[in-house]
Amino acid sequence: MQADKVETDWAALVLRVRDHQDKAAFAALFRHFAPRVKAFLMKSGADAGLAEECAQDVMATLWQKAHLFDPTRASVATWVFTIARNRRIDALRKARRPEPEDLPWGPEPEPDQAEVFEAQQETDKLGQALAQLPDKQRALIERAFYGDLSHSEIATETGLPLGTIKSRIRLALDRLRQQMS
Amino acid sequence: MTIRHHLSDQLLMAYAAGDLPEAFNLVTATHVSLCDECRARLAAFEAVGGAVLQEADSVEMSDASLAACLDRIEQMPQATHRAPMRRAGCFPAPLAGYIGGGPESVKWRNLGAGVKQAILRTGRDASARLLYIPAGQAVPDHGHRGLELTLVLQGAFRDDADRFGPGDIEIADEAVEHTPVAEAGPACICLAATDAPLRFNALIPRLAQPFLRI
Numbered sequence: 001m002q003a004d005k006v007e008t009d010w011a012a013l014v015l016r017v018r019d020h021q022d023k024a025a026f027a028a029l030f031r032h033f034a035p036r037v038k039a040f041l042m043k044s045g046a047d048a049g050l051a052e053e054c055a056q057d058v059m060a061t062l063w064q065k066a067h068l069f070d071p072t073r074a075s076v077a078t079w080v081f082t083i084a085r086n087r088r089i090d091a092l093r094k095a096r097r098p099e100p101e102d103l104p105w106g107p108e109p110e111p112d113q114a115e116v117f118e119a120q121q122e123t124d125k126l127g128q129a130l131a132q133l134p135d136k137q138r139a140l141i142e143r144a145f146y147g148d149l150s151h152s153e154i155a156t157e158t159g160l161p162l163g164t165i166k167s168r169i170r171l172a173l174d175r176l177r178q179q180m181s
Numbered sequence: 182m183t184i185r186h187h188l189s190d191q192l193l194m195a196y197a198a199g200d201l202p203e204a205f206n207l208v209t210a211t212h213v214s215l216c217d218e219c220r221a222r223l224a225a226f227e228a229v230g231g232a233v234l235q236e237a238d239s240v241e242m243s244d245a246s247l248a249a250c251l252d253r254i255e256q257m258p259q260a261t262h263r264a265p266m267r268r269a270g271c272f273p274a275p276l277a278g279y280i281g282g283g284p285e286s287v288k289w290r291n292l293g294a295g296v297k298q299a300i301l302r303t304g305r306d307a308s309a310r311l312l313y314i315p316a317g318q319a320v321p322d323h324g325h326r327g328l329e330l331t332l333v334l335q336g337a338f339r340d341d342a343d344r345f346g347p348g349d350i351e352i353a354d355e356a357v358e359h360t361p362v363a364e365a366g367p368a369c370i371c372l373a374a375t376d377a378p379l380r381f382n383a384l385i386p387r388l389a390q391p392f393l394r395i
């Protein structure tokens with residue numbers, strides 16, 4: 001694993017944007033994520049100009065919606081992915097994608113650091129597992145997320161360790177349901 | 182609500198990736214609204230998207246892009262807190278958003294024998310409709326063309342093999358051959374979506390369509 005991936009606390013940077021409109025924190029996020037979002041959108045079929053434009057939109061949305069980011073539920077990379085995906089659907093497919101009902105579960109003003117770390121770690125571990133898949137299998141997963149496959153072409157078995165993530169979110173949901181009842 | 186029939190990994194991953202037609206997005210979002218199990222599985226697939234993004238190559242942004250983005254942020258209106266969509270009766274929020282309310286707001290069309298349907302306005306690559314099936318009546322034909330998702334919102338239907346109650350989703354493809362019937366009790370209300378080609382836009386008059394089919 002590359003050292004910078006472990007050491008940069010992206011979630012803390014988003015919280016600085018949220019709490020202090022911190023432009024230096026935003027610049028660090030921008031330098032890391034905007035080029036990845038641009039590449040992601042180009043692989044989804046956007047030309048360089050449109051991808052650059054939309055990558056700026058995605059990063060502006062990150063600033064605007066920083067108050068909605070819950071670092072105990074998802075890593076910053078996952079959150080940025082969902083914003084980029086929605087931007088791609090608007091720009092390229094022009095389809096509607098209704099979202100599930102919101103739940104009253106955060107974000108907390110002071111998120112539990114161990115949980116934040118866990119969510120970030122999960123993305124890193126998934127990234128490693130993805131890199132270790134046979135080329136063909138990895139390419140198929142990547143193409144699915146670039147929006148390049150129809151639902152019937154998607155493999156039912158990813159070969160990725162998704163069980164721990166599912167269990168962690170499931171536990172959080174069970175806790176929430178108990179508080180609600 | 183005890184849900185026994187869930188979304189497939191294939192559908193959840195396609196929804197996470199943004200690969201589904203609108204009508205399937207609607208059924209998926211509606212089921213996830215009712216089902217914590219699928220909500221957690223969906224979060225795991227979205228994390229795969231995060232890993233794909235994190236591991237992806239990057240393409241350099243132009244020099245002025247950060248400054249341009251900050252300018253754009255300055256000019257953005259304050260984020261308005263939109264009132265979240267609300268659940269309406271047995272319709273979870275994403276569905277209630279399409280209808281503009283709960284079951285009482287649906288503009289039903291009679292199909293005969295007390296069975297009613299309402300076709301929702303979605304993208305054309307798949308279609309969605311609500312079905313209202315009184316106890317003892319057959320669920321309108323599954324067509325056996327393409328993929329059909331049927332999500333129960335109220336009541337239940339059953340066939341020889343299985344029962345589908347509130348929150349359950351039936352995933353049927355060409356291979357499924359059965360005639361489910363609405364259970365005794367309150368009428369069964371379902372949200373159904375199919376990617377089979379819509380025939381009623383063809384030149385054939387509507388009345389010539391097979392009874393009860395879209």
Ligand SMILES: [Zn+2]
Binds near residue numbers: 184216218220
């Ligand atoms: Zn489920």
